[in-house]
Amino acid sequence: MEQMNELKRKVLELLKEDARRTPALMATLLGAEEEDVKTAIAQMEQEHVIVKYATVVNWDKVDDERVTALIEVQITPERGRGFEGIAERIYLYPQVKSVYLMSGAYDLLVEVEGRNLREVANFVSEKLSPIDSVLSTKTNFTLKKYKQDGIIFEDHEEDNRLMISP
Amino acid sequence: MITNKTQLAGEQSKSMTSYLSPLVQQIQPSGIRRFFDMAAGSKDIISLGVGEPDFKTPWHVREACVYSLERGFTGYTSNAGMPELREGIANYLHTRFNLDYDPANQIIATIGGSEAIDLALRALISPGDEILIPEPCYISYSPITSIGGGVPVGIETFGKDRFKLTAEGLEAKITPRSKILILCYPSNPTGAIMSREDWEPIAKVVEKHDLIVISDEIYAELTYGSNHVSFASLPGMMDRTILVSGFSKAFAMTGWRLGYACGHPDLIAAMLKIHQYTVMCAPSMGQVAALEALTNGMEEKDRMVDSYNQRRRLIVKGLRDAGLECHEPQGAFYAFPSIAGTGLTSDEFAQRLLREFRVAAVPGSVFGLGGEGYLRCSYATSVSQLNEALERIGAFVALLKKEKEIKA
Numbered sequence: 001m002e003q004m005n006e007l008k009r010k011v012l013e014l015l016k017e018d019a020r021r022t023p024a025l026m027a028t029l030l031g032a033e034e035e036d037v038k039t040a041i042a043q044m045e046q047e048h049v050i051v052k053y054a055t056v057v058n059w060d061k062v063d064d065e066r067v068t069a070l071i072e073v074q075i076t077p078e079r080g081r082g083f084e085g086i087a088e089r090i091y092l093y094p095q096v097k098s099v100y101l102m103s104g105a106y107d108l109l110v111e112v113e114g115r116n117l118r119e120v121a122n123f124v125s126e127k128l129s130p131i132d133s134v135l136s137t138k139t140n141f142t143l144k145k146y147k148q149d150g151i152i153f154e155d156h157e158e159d160n161r162l163m164i165s166p
Numbered sequence: 167m168i169t170n171k172t173q174l175a176g177e178q179s180k181s182m183t184s185y186l187s188p189l190v191q192q193i194q195p196s197g198i199r200r201f202f203d204m205a206a207g208s209k210d211i212i213s214l215g216v217g218e219p220d221f222k223t224p225w226h227v228r229e230a231c232v233y234s235l236e237r238g239f240t241g242y243t244s245n246a247g248m249p250e251l252r253e254g255i256a257n258y259l260h261t262r263f264n265l266d267y268d269p270a271n272q273i274i275a276t277i278g279g280s281e282a283i284d285l286a287l288r289a290l291i292s293p294g295d296e297i298l299i300p301e302p303c304y305i306s307y308s309p310i311t312s313i314g315g316g317v318p319v320g321i322e323t324f325g326k327d328r329f330k331l332t333a334e335g336l337e338a339k340i341t342p343r344s345k346i347l348i349l350c351y352p353s354n355p356t357g358a359i360m361s362r363e364d365w366e367p368i369a370k371v372v373e374k375h376d377l378i379v380i381s382d383e384i385y386a387e388l389t390y391g392s393n394h395v396s397f398a399s400l401p402g403m404m405d406r407t408i409l410v411s412g413f414s415k416a417f418a419m420t421g422w423r424l425g426y427a428c429g430h431p432d433l434i435a436a437m438l439k440i441h442q443y444t445v446m447c448a449p450s451m452g453q454v455a456a457l458e459a460l461t462n463g464m465e466e467k468d469r470m471v472d473s474y475n476q477r478r479r480l481i482v483k484g485l486r487d488a489g490l491e492c493h494e495p496q497g498a499f500y501a502f503p504s505i506a507g508t509g510l511t512s513d514e515f516a517q518r519l520l521r522e523f524r525v526a527a528v529p530g531s532v533f534g535l536g537g538e539g540y541l542r543c544s545y546a547t548s549v550s551q552l553n554e555a556l557e558r559i560g561a562f563v564a565l566l567k568k569e570k571e572i573k574a
Contacts, residue, residue, distance in 0.1 A: 010569050018549075018550075021549075025480075025549075025553075028479055028483050029476035029477070029479055029480055029482050030210060030479075031479050038468055136234065144245065155514070157222050159220060159547075159548075161213075161216050161217065161218055161220070162202065163202060163205035163206060163208075163211060163213045163216070164198055164201045164202040164205055164213065164215035164216065164526055165194070165198075165202075165215070165216050165217045165218055166198055166217050166305050166306065166354075
């Protein structure tokens with residue numbers, strides 16, 4: 001059991017680096033059996049530990065207009081359900097990319113994506129703010145994304161070692 | 167006109183060589199240099215030829231150095247190195263390898279492990295002394311022995327012994343002129359390591375023949391499966407061993423040139439004399455970085471070692487799948503497969519691999535006795551590059567097999 005957990009943790013690390021790695025390759029890298037790696041992955045998919053295999057995209061390099069805003073939202077929790085119900089009302093909108101419950105000056109941090117400023121602004125004024133429990137919103141537009149999920153977008157750290165060295 | 171100038175330059179350089187020290191003149195250019203020239207300038211080559219980590223120095227280490235520069239820490243340090251750094255090295259060696267050195271007079275910070283080895287040799291060699299060097303080994307030991315006026319004596323180690331030095335092999339090469347034994351385990355280029363059981367008979371021979379040992383332990387942190395055993399930690403060996411190490415390999419700090427030597431106070435004092443008259447002290451900014459690496463760098467180091475270990479498994483399997491015999495390296499970051507079965511010399515193999523399949527690796531022959539028939543492949547490179555290189559090596563070996571069949 002302990003061994004399986006260790007294997008799962010290592011497989012997750014390898015997949016976080018590169019989700020396209022095959023079970024065979026991961027088994028070689030980890031000195032494990034391919035079957036065990038497959039089992040670990042299958043279990044983690046079933047348990048929703050692995051939620052999805054996604055691609056990290058630097059949209060700034062794609063000729064595609066889109067803006068992202070991080071919106072700080074203050075809300076009044078609902079009796080009996082706390083923040084859950086309102087969080088759900090918010091995260092079900094397709095424009096909303098992520099929602100976090102936060103400690104500190106505000107309650108929810110909502111990441112919203114739109115094709116332009118107006119679209120995001122409209123979402124905030126027409127959908128988010130009117131929700132009964134929402135007390136206030138503060139919209140912060142992102143100007144540039146430098147790093148996401150541990151990946152630096154414009155990584156200047158190229159391999160500039162000599163071809164041959166002693 | 168230009169022709170005359172060229173001629174003049176030619177004549178000048180020709181005549182100037184007569185001024186050179188005979189000790190330097192006898193040194194041959196390294197075999198690695200030739201491969202470096204062959205590979206230089208090509209972009210599509212995958213290199214398994216590098217003897218340095220593919221990681222950058224961890225950011226907290228770089229940042230500590232930058233911060234110290236901002237505060238104006240740019241002067242000399244004491245000759246032996248910052249006291250805090252020597253203290254840090256002493257603590258580290260105690261914790262990691264059960265070694266106790268007094269930072270006040272038994273440790274000296276040097277410009278890389280290379281300077282430490284040079285200092286040790288220069289402090290010890292009298293002209294004509296024989297220096298025992300197990301081979302295949304790092305390419306510098308023999309030339310710097312010669313430059314120091316010593317006589318390098320190679321001791322061949324063998325694939326069948328997983329390139330470990332044996333007491334018999336050592337004893338067979340000892341003469342009344344033998345004075346120093348240079349050890350390098352974990353080994354560049356073979357990846358061999360030595361266990362306590364392996365060391366014990368060697369220590370007996372060292373004692374019996376009153377040898378001094380220079381133990382280059384630069385790869386000590388890079389072992390897989392079992393921990394490194396420092397030669398100095400064996401009973402009676404502390405005083406006759408000069409331990410040489412540095413930060414290049416463990417903390418990905420090759421360019422910083424920061425190493426150290428530890429040993430008996432008399433030996434260190436002699437080395438310090440040469441050090442203070444030649445380089446004064448190791449670079450202060452490098453010392454700051456090294457101290458930060460020792461203090462806060464172990465987690466990052468473990469992460470890097472983990473990653474080398476993964477790639478070690480990949481390259482060994484890949485080379486075997488390609489049809490090459492390959493022992494499992496237990497340390498450093500090199501695989502050392504045998505290419506003897508292909509019918510090519512290691513030089514021919516490496517040249518054709520580079521020219522026809524665009525993979526750079528170093529022929530075993532450049533590492534001295536016992537290296538012929540092998541190839542040094544560094545796995546300090548990304549998984550995707552390794553995979554591609556292994557595929558190309560597989561294709562090359564298959565081609566060689568076909569060529570052999572046609573000839574037969």
